[in-house]
Amino acid sequence: MDFTVIDAGLVAKLLLLLLVGMGPKIALVPFLEMTQAFDAKTKAAIGRQMVLTAVVTALIIFATGALLMRLLHITGGAVAVAGGIVLALLALKMAAGPTEKHHDDLGMPVDPAKIAVFPLAVPYMLNPVGITVLxxxxxxxxxxxxxxxxxxxxxxxxxxxxxxxxxxxxLAKRMKPASLVISEVVFGILLTAVAVQLFVTGLVNLGIISANVTH
Structure with a gap:
């Protein structure tokens, strides 16, 4: 990203990346699955805690990211490669469709405060794309x-x-379960492509492969 000139192209690109990196889509299905046993008030409270945790974490990462890169002697290319790998693992799980059992099926108690922080806030809402971009x-x-x-x-x-x-x-009353599953699989495939692009961009920045590969 080139921040020397702030124009509409930069704003649009950054906004799109942040919508993928900390927007509602990736967290939506896990949120619905993990909160289905709760009433509307509790769901709203979980949502507030999730968003607050994600945005505070995002701002801390942005404030300290450059310092951490210097302290750990890592480059933007290495961050992009790592983000691509982690995102690929998350995206492939989405693309495979809903196969895991819910907490209720396993007889495990669900703590609303805990699930709001992990895994809903991080890594579902603030996911590897968002962390890498920030x-x-x-x-x-x-x-x-x-x-x-x-x-x-x-x-x-x-x-x-x-x-x-x-x-x-x-919103959930307007969503059909079948369409949610289909959109989850499609978005998982698209995110896998984003993960591959992150990985390739990181390799280019590290000088491991030629920039012509990205064209």
Whole structure:
């Protein structure tokens, strides 16, 4: 990402990446599955805690990402490769469809406060794409304006997440289970492609492969 010039292209690209990286889609199906036994008030509380945890974590990552990269002697390319690998594992699970048993099926008690933080806030809402983008952006911002742009878009996406997950019961009534499963599989395949692209971009940045591979 080139933050030297802030234009519509940069804003659109960053917003799209953050919608994938901390938007509601990846967390939606796990949220519905894990909260199905709770009433509407508890679901809304879980949603609020999930969004708050994700946005605070995102801002901390953005504030400290560049410092951590320097302390650990890692590059943006290495971060992109690592993010691509972790995202691929998550995306392949989505693409395979719902195969895991719910907590209720296993007889395990579910703590709303705990599931709101993990796994719903991280790694479902704030997923490897978001973490990777924020770490790289932290290292590449060149001014207060560019840093403000990233923070502003994070808060914008978080506001959208908040609207979705605090009104999840009303939205769920309009969602058909079959369409949710299909969209989960399709989005999983698309995310796998994003993971591959992250991995390839990281290898290019590390100089392991030629930039012509990405064209």
């Amino acid at each position: 770490i790289i952006a932290s290292d590449e911002v060149v001014s207060i304006a560019s840093a403000g742009l990233v923070v502003g878009l994070v808060l914008l996406v978080a506001a959208f997440d908040y609207l979705v997950f605090t009104n999840i019961d009303a």
